[in-house]
Amino acid sequence: MNPRADRMLYKAEAILLTMVVVPLARAELVWWYAAILGLALIAGWFTTIHRRRPWIGERAGNVIALGALALLLLECRWLGETPAVMGLSHFMILVCASKMLQRRTARDHAQVLVLSLLLLTVAAIVSGNLWFPLTLAIYLTVGLGALMRYHLYLEEQRQRRHNARIGGDAVAKDEQVHHLSVTGPTAALAGVAVGIGVVVFAAFPRIGAGMFGELGATSRSPAVTGFAERVDFQSVGPIRESNRTLMRVRLETAKGIPYQTAAPLYFRGTVVDQYSRRTRGRGGWAWWRGDRGDLHLRLIRLERDHHGERVADLLPDDDDEPDPDQIVQHYYLEPHHEGCLFTCYPALEIRSHDVSDIRKCVEDQVLVTARPTNEAIRYTVSSAVTMSPSLADRLADERGQPRDPPVHRPSSRLDRESEILELTARLSGNLGNLDDPTERLAFVRRLESYLRSDEFSYTLNPPPLVRGREPIGRFLFETRRGHCEYFAAALAIMCQLNNIPARVVSGYRTGEYNPVGDFYLVKARHAHAWVEVYIPGKDWVTFDPTPAADESDVQAGLWLLRARRYFDYFQFQWANLVVAYDADMRREMIESFQAWLRRPSRDQRTGVGAVVAFVRELFGWRLHLSLRERLVYWVFSLLVVVLAVLIVYIFVRVVSWSTRVLLDLAEAQARQSRPGPQVDFYLQFLRRLQALGIRRPADQTPAEFARDLAARHPALGPASEVVQAYYEVAFGDHALDSDRRRRIDTFLARLKKADIPAQAT
Amino acid sequence: MTTTAAPRPVSLRHVSDPPRSKRPRAIRNLRITFSGVLCCIIVALVGLAALNGEANLLFLLFAISMGALAYSMLAPVRAVRGISAERSVPQVAIAGRTFALTYTVRNARSWFSAWSLVVTETPIGDEGPLFPRGFVSLLGPGREQRVELTGRCTRRGLYNLKGIRVTSRFPFGLFTCWVDRPAPCELVVYPAMGRFRRDPWRERPSVHTRTTHVLRERGAQDEFYGVREYREGDSHRFIHWRRSARTGQLVVREMMDVRRTQLVVLVDPWPRPPDTPVAESPHPSAGDEDEAERVIQAAATAVCDGLERGHRVGMICRSDMPIVVAPAGGRPHRQRLLHQLALLEPGNPVGLDDLVARIRWASGWQHTRCLICAASLDVTHDRLVRLLAGRTEATLVLSPRLEGFDALFDTSYRPEAGGRTR
DSSP states (O other): OOHHHHHHHHHHHHHHHHHHHHHHHHHHTOOHHHHHHHHHHHHHIIIIIISSOOSSOHHHHHHHHHHHHHHHHIIIIIIOOSOHHHHHHHHHHHHHHHHHTSOOOHHHHHHHHHHHHHHHHHHHHHOOSTHHHHHHHHIIIIIHHHHHHHHHHHHHHHHHHHHHHTTOOBOSOOOOGGGSOOHHHHHHHHHHHHHHHHHHHHHSOOSSOOOOOOSGGGSOOSSOOSOOSSEETTTOOOOOOOOOEEEEEEEEETTSOBOOOSSOOEEEEEEEOEEEESTTTTSOEEEEOSOGGGOOEEEEEOEEOTTSOEEEESSOOOSSOOOTTEEEEEEEEOOOSSOEEOBOSSEEEEEOSSOSEEEEETTTTEEEESSOOOSOEEEEEEEESSOOHHHHHHHHHHHOSSSSOOOOOOSSOOTTHHHHHHHHHHHHTTOOOTTSHHHHHHHHHHHHHHHTSTTSEEOSSOOOOOTTSOHHHHIIIIIOEEOHHHHHHHHHHHHHHTTOOEEEEEEEEOOEEETTTTEEEEEGGGEEEEEEEEETTTEEEEEOOSOOOOOHHHHSOHHHHHHHHHHHHHHHHHIIIIITOOHHHHHHHHHHHHHHHHHHHHOTTSHHHHHHHHHHIIIIIOTTSOHHHHHHHHHHHHHHHHHHHHHHHHHHHHHHHHHHHHHHHHHHHHHHHSOOOOOHHHHHHHHHHHHTTOOOOTTSOHHHHHHHHHHHOGGGTTHHHHHHHHHHHHHHOOOOOHHHHHHHHHHHHHHHTTOSOGGGO | OOOOOOOOOOOGGGOOOOOSSSSOOOEEEEEEOHHHHHHHHHHHHHHHHHHHHTOHHHHHHHHHHHHHHHHHHHHHHHHHTTEEEEEEOOSEEETTSEEEEEEEEEEOOSSOOEEEEEEEEOOOSTTOOOOOOEEEEEEOTTOEEEEEEEEEOSSOEEEEEEEEEEEEOTTTSSEEEEEEEEEEEEEEEEOOOOEESSOTTSOOOOSSSOSSOOOOOOOOOEEEEEEEEOOTTOOGGGBOHHHHHHHSSOEEEEEEESSOOEEEEEEEOSOOOTTSOTTOOOOOOHHHHHHHHHHHHHHHHHHHHHHHTTOEEEEEEOSSSOEEEEEEOSHHHHHHHHHHHHTOOOOOSSOHHHHHHTOOOSSOSTTEEEEEEESSOOHHHHHHHHHHHTTSSEEEEEOTTSTTHHHHEETTBOGGGTTOBO
16 A cells, blocks of 8 residues: 555544544543553554554454454453443454554555444443544544545545556556545535534434433442442442542522532432441441331332423422422433432432432432433432421421331440440530430530541541451541541441431532533542431431541642533533433424524514515415405415516526626636746747748648748748747747747748748748 | 457447437436445444434434435535546557547536546446546546546457546445546557567468468569568578677568569458358357457458558458458558458358459459468368469468467567567
């Protein structure tokens, strides 16, 4: 293959593969394959392209392809952990990497381009973030441009092969198609493709509201997540912060005004309240959901309201006026394969296009979908900001009797239970009756303050656990360093040991507020655990004993922060408008478009409205008009239509004609301004010969004519020089020197004076 | 000799009538290519996956692919619209040799460029010859471009060129659109030229033996004609030793008869089974066609060779219409003879001996050499040789079925390749 074309295609393929492998790696959180491909691209550039010495041969490439196939089978058939589509993408990435290290023919380039397109399809399946449209944009520019050049190159080679096969060959120079700029057709193609694509995408009928979202949320991230059904201290080691986005939440008041609060928001996920040893007392300590058999799970089906939205009340209806302190939370939740829906406490109502029924644990007030959410979902939850007494009563009514929930003390005696009790007694001070709501609230506040004091510090790398020793006691009295689960567990145990109902809640805390799009961005590193304590009359009250950690965003540069916010905003819009596009959105969009179309026709002051009104009048809205009047209407309208068509036709013709005339004028001017060959001496020569009665026969070339002239009329010998000069000037782009010009002028002057011997004429 | 699967010449009967419509219009065609079918299948699969999974990004990819497909279908149509082409082709060509073919492609549109244009001849039937294709990668609005190609027709005959086909598969080769611009033209392809490895008239074997050459010569009034390189079989008497010593290779003198001898080439290209009556001649088979082409090639070479040596050359052919051309000289006569050889068609109403018996040249048969080029020899050729033996100066029979044909005649000679043989 032509080295220049090869280099051009290599660059394009490298860009495409780099762009497409990143969303795949981001989705899977496995960067090995991206690294392999990156190394292959760099090595291929320096060996195959730069030095023209490929690293591996065709046979080695085949072996690699077979190995990749074996890996695909291994991943999909036997390991079973990798989704088939990701296994397929691994196979394609490895094949592309091996192709990059080989000397490639046109067929190999085609294979790489096709594989990159298939990888793009895989990325469409597994990647729901903003990287995909970026990749798509690169494909629509770099990719299509490369494909066009590739086609031009192939087409030229095809014709050359054909010509060589039939025995002829092109005389013309090599077309050098890789130097051609294909910006225009690429832009046209991208524009048409995007235009048609947007229309088809928006208008394509949809049945449901399926979406995939990001695949990567399924991978086992070492970061803290809020979805564990229990808090297992034995299995929790050092925790790494992850910046993976888990959900985006937009908060609004009941009137639709964006809501932002300085107080932390707690998005509740799961609740655990029983602290005990695992596996019959020999394992580590963990938090469980106690009394599982007595849990009251309520099935809630979302019914369509008169707007077509699926709605369900999470609390029994109240005849009173709705709570004015309600906030509406719009969640866009990435797939997390756990099935719980995050809400602020207490949730009153839920709306969703993507969920048809949910389960609600009445005791814990947590929501779970019927099946794990393998794809992104959207839902809207209304919650009360403050817990009013009536709301607490409603929550208590939903739980049923007894009103006070049971206290789940640890199933076995803790190693340092007495020390904990001494500590709590010391902290309680003068507080006597903990059954009193005020006293209990003050007591828990003191415990919370104690844990948030300087005696304790927050870390994601707590000291390692000692096998066989209870971790919370050790945390309270020895290490005093840990993450949120230690603090929450300590507070909950201290409450439970004092016969106060308390539970540990896992979920997310607040997230980053994005003022550009007025939404909260909740990432994996915002996962948190806190405590809810039952206060009579106030239901479960949230306490957060974890000291505040450093916020990295504050340290980030302002412009970087702003850029990131804009990126998050576009990501949010992309997720809402494209990834989450569904049948309801399509219906709403069509309805709004219809309304927009009808808008001008309703107003007769506008031109469109007047025409529409006239047409309405014409086609029978005014049935009381007589037949004659209608006939006049029809004739008049027919004339108007004919006139309009005529005007449009004349306008088009005039524009076309004037364009052509202008172009011709411009061409003529350009031709005149262009310096043409100065062959006036030759024309003068012909004219003067014509005056002498000598004409050049039509079947003779100027050179033949000159030779013939010199043979027949020796006195006209200089005619050969004139013709020679004419050839050089007209076709050789030469200029006459002064001597030659003078000789020709002399000869022409003799011709003019007929100063030629008689035998010449 | 090698036989190549070359396209068959266009029969004279297929020379098309003038177009019925007074104003021929360009015909535009749009077809999907194999790559296009594959691409459509892939896009359909993506669409099905999108429907199955209800994944919006797949929907988006599917929709954009649909847009790209739609553009791929429209772009070649736009590319060939407003494109005119003119052709410049010689009236005659020689089979096996290249000829110049020039197309002038013009983009008459005011705004849009045309990409990836392929210019070639409109195909002549399924078995028509293959013409070279010119490629224009980009033609701006109002621009024109000359595409110079070299064509090569492997078989003699009359080619009725219908028009010029402008094709575009831009941008991805998924769809192809072509437009046929009517431009009727005729191209006569003369038979392929070989060469004689040695002078066929220098050997003097016995008169009536049916060998490769039968040569009878009266007198030898030769005159120096020129020198040429030594070939195997040349007499050592004619070696020009001084020139050979100077040039370093053997050079021989070439002599010519000072008298203006006549050469009559008798061509009987299509063989006939011996038991077939003269009036009945079956249609020649493919093998016979190849042999006939070699015979015609030898005859054409002999005609040109004779004219170059200064002979007056005549020709008698047994074909569907018997061809008799009286001996003459000059370039127009050469073209006339080659034209007749180019248009030879099988058919055998009259045997060659009967034909010769009825011919009375104005110049007579004296000082005439006869070269009989026949595919196979039968009784008619025996009669012919006997008939000519009494009249002519010398008679030579050349047939591919005789031994020594390849030793005398080189059919694969290519003057364009510096005289090398294939």
